[in-house]
Ligand code: HEC
């Protein structure tokens with residue numbers, strides 16, 4: 418007899434309860450709803466965690482992208498607390514990071530202004546003016562919509578505390594001698610006062626209200642003068658700048674913008690209550 422004869426193998430036990438024609442029992446509705454809800458919840462959790470992780474990675478990346486070691490960053494004032502660094506390097510909500518347009522050290526470029534070392538009160542006022550619509554700029558209007566009053570306060574103080582940027586090259590082909598004359602003495606024939614009489618004797622800015630012009634981007638300085646000239650920037654206190662810019666022609670604007678931009682940046686002075694003049 419062959420060992421593997423199929424006829425000799427034992428028949429496996431048959432499951433008596435097995436019924437091939439059994440009805441499919443419907444899955445209760447609440448189970449379907451529960452599974453569905455769990456899936457949605459899982460998806461939402463995944464998406465929000467993914468976004469948070471990406472944001473954290475962006476901050477980390479931006480920090481690592483800064484080539485300088487921590488001590489050097491601190492010396493430049495580039496190491497604010499976590500909240501301000503997130504705003505500056507990663508942005509907030511829909512708003513892009515400040516650094517993506519104003520540069521990692523707030524130095525600006527072309528039509529985007531330098532913020533580094535500007536008086537905090539001046540920066541704060543500009544952000545509020547962009548928010549109220551007194552000063553128009555689409556990019557900045559979009560950015561400030563995402564900021565709270567505390568954010569504005571914090572970021573203005575951060576940029577005011579950053580070390581001054583390196584001096585710039587003239588970029589507009591302006592007449593530098595003419596620019597120097599306008600900055601230091603003004604031109605009484607056209608009724609343009611010396612810029613330094615308000616902006617500080619080296620164009621360094623006078624806190625709280627007068628911004629630094631020395632070391633500001635020439636293209637930006639020109640653009641602002643042109644905006645006042647055309648009546649498009651309306652936020653100067655008592656319209657101080659409106660009248661001055663209106664009396665300047667484009668050549669004078671280029672001259673003074675190139676001259677001021679190429680001056681070495683100097684820390685802003687602070688307006689102090691005038692002391693009584695000493696007797697001669
Ligand atoms: C998409 C680019 C962009 C982003 C992002 C951006 N800015 Fe600006 N910012 C500009 C431009 C351009 C101007 C010049 C506006 C004009 O011509 O009136 C400006 C102007 C300013 C001014 C006025 C400066 C002055 O000298 O009057 C301040 C203050 C400022 N930005 C702060 C910030 C802060 C703080 C952030 C981040 C929260 C930020 N900006 C993000 C492009 C940007």
Ligand code: HEC
Pocket residue numbers: 530542599600609610611612613614615616626627628630633638639641642652653654657658661673
């Ligand atoms: C009577 C005082 C006064 C004089 C003189 C003056 N300015 Fe100003 N300037 C101001 C004030 C105040 C502001 C700030 C306006 C604001 O708050 O928006 C300003 C702002 C500016 C800005 C904008 C800077 C920025 O960061 O956005 C530019 C550019 C400027 N002045 C250029 C000049 C030039 C060039 C001259 C000389 C031809 C001059 N100013 C003379 C008072 C003056």
